[in-house]
Amino acid sequence: MQAGNLKDRATLYSARTEGAQPAWPIIGSLWAGFQEPKSVGRGEQTGIRAADSTYVQMRYRPSMQQGQLLRRQGMWYVVESVEPGYNRSELAVSARRIIGSTAQYRQRGAVETTEVLAFITRENIYTGPMSEPRMQIELFQPQLPYPWGRRGDTIALFGGTFTVDGVVEGSDNGVTLKVLVTS
Template structure:
């Protein structure tokens, strides 16, 4: 059973994305207790999904499902598994971790997003030019997004979006090809 003082983190509860353009419904808010993964023996992060599982304890409530999101400040968590015990729901969640980037659409205002650029993912385009892949958190993007010619600014460099990586939209993240 959870004690009130243990629930010290305010979380926004967000449903799975649906529709075109995609939208994510805020289902409510809740108090939780976050236990971050231990760093010993953890592999390095290979994508926007952080390595290791964050455990989140909340009071029991109906409708909490794997695939939904929790947001705390600038941090996003994807619920992967749920285990119920009397007086408590224990969620296993994967943190979506990246670095701040500025999304610059061809038309409209630029805005901040969380992006992940793996240095090892350099590919070669049709004209032998280097291409890379960048992962983005879908609920942070403003429709229309991932259009050829949109840009991302991160690490002091400007990346031009060449298109979406086929099959990359899992409802939570999106992978774009950039040059």
């Protein structure tokens, strides 16, 4: 491994910890080389995670594992796999970039808003007693204030304001959360 290839400074975060308030503690900083996927043959984005993986090269870290987060120059990545490199001194990491639009999240009754990455995953879902139209918005959890996804919270995205009606069952994967919203 050539040290010159490790030109990006990144912060490594732990996978989500459980407890009274979920958190993603900072593990430390590291030097890494990020190779973003080429645009040729790229699949269509269907969620907040990028369609293709980013290759990340770094020095060997025994604590590096799947589910951790990397942050580089304001961009977030979710570690998918960690493999030893050609020798024990390096790691080859596959990570998905979080690709979302900047939204403003406000908890019910709060004055302050929080900037969060969001992605509209589905539109015009008819649900509820009157078959009212809903949309699904996927949110990046580490940026959300806890408790998140409560009925009445609002999300300002693309010039519109959406009200959270509930969390999509089974969508909390420790990194993202899908909520049903009304406009």
